[in-house]
Amino acid sequence: MDDELAEVADALAAADSAAVMTGAGVSTASGIPSFRGEDGIWNDEFDPDDVGIDRFRADPDGFWRDRLQLHERMYADDPEPNAAHDALVRLEERGVIDAVVTQNTDGLHDDAGTGRLIELHGNASRAACVSCDATVPAEEAFEAVRADETPRCPACDGLMKPDVVLFGEELPYHPFDAARRMARESDLFIVVGSSLTVDPAASLPEEASRFGGELAVVNLGATEKDRLAHHVVRDDATTALPALAEMVEARLAAKRSA
The missing domain is CATH 3.40.50.1220 (TPP-binding domain)
Known part of the structure; x- marks a missing residue:
């Protein structure tokens, strides 16, 4: 080496x-944790389709609940x-x-x-509005999810999305x-x-x-x-x-x- x-x-x-x-x-x-490979979280633990762009479009509330679980798993050790x-x-x-x-x-x-x-x-520490592109700290979006609310843009009330490339996106x-x-x-x-x-x-x-x-x-x-x-x-x-x-x-x- x-x-x-x-x-x-x-x-x-x-x-x-x-x-x-x-x-x-x-x-x-x-x-x-890595996503792929023997110990990757895209195995039995999480399905990438559950937090992909199609799920976000069809079921944003369900998407955000699963996204919160993924976030808490990935960042559990405060990296x-x-x-x-x-x-x-x-x-x-x-x-x-x-x-x-x-x-x-x-x-x-x-x-x-x-x-x-x-x-x-992209960067998972942010969430971005799909309507006006405004960004907020991702934790603000997760706080809304924990309160059983849909993350909404503080500027235009548009739907917020993690500021990352989701599975199925270009x-x-x-x-x-x-x-x-x-x-x-x-x-x-x-x-x-x-x-x-x-x-x-x-x-x-x-x-x-x-x-x-x-x-x-x-x-x-x-x-x-x-x-x-x-x-x-x-x-x-x-x-x-x-x-x-x-x-x-x-x-x-x-x-x-x-």
Whole structure:
């Protein structure tokens, strides 16, 4: 692992532009369960259709009740950023990564202090009005659900929806377009903690490879894009990213002293 990670550090220290894409594996150490996989909550515990866009449209009250249960399950441990989130902030502060693109909706990258953040699937800490696009803290919507009320917009009384991409919805154009640009323009595109099975986000490594960038995959298990990768690191994000940050900082220090 050290040799493979050292190769990523070399590439990152030498790159003129780099971006990192993160998935659920970056947040599991913070106590947030993954959706898919052996221990994912999309197994016996929850059905994604119950909290999908079709359910929201057909039965908003039932949707919000199930959404509250999902929220309380996912955030039961009051998660905070972990060492992986902090390492990415360090790399951004050192000027070696230009942006973080995340599939996660937990808001932990923002909490950690990431500057340029592209949230492909939205942010679960907010609820948005489907009529006027006003947003409120998600907790306000959940308070209404706990009081057996339908979450309504304080501005126009429209129906509130979690400010995330629900199962069955398409990704918003602007975040995905920005992510595609980052993938195309980066000399190095690093994917961390994602199985890369969910499109269209899973197409971003291909986009990077197609436009000539190096691809690095850091994940405990094999991914469907490993075949495209120049560097594959089999390790947990909370171990690999802090080590990567230290390696890069050492290389930058050596450059300055040379």
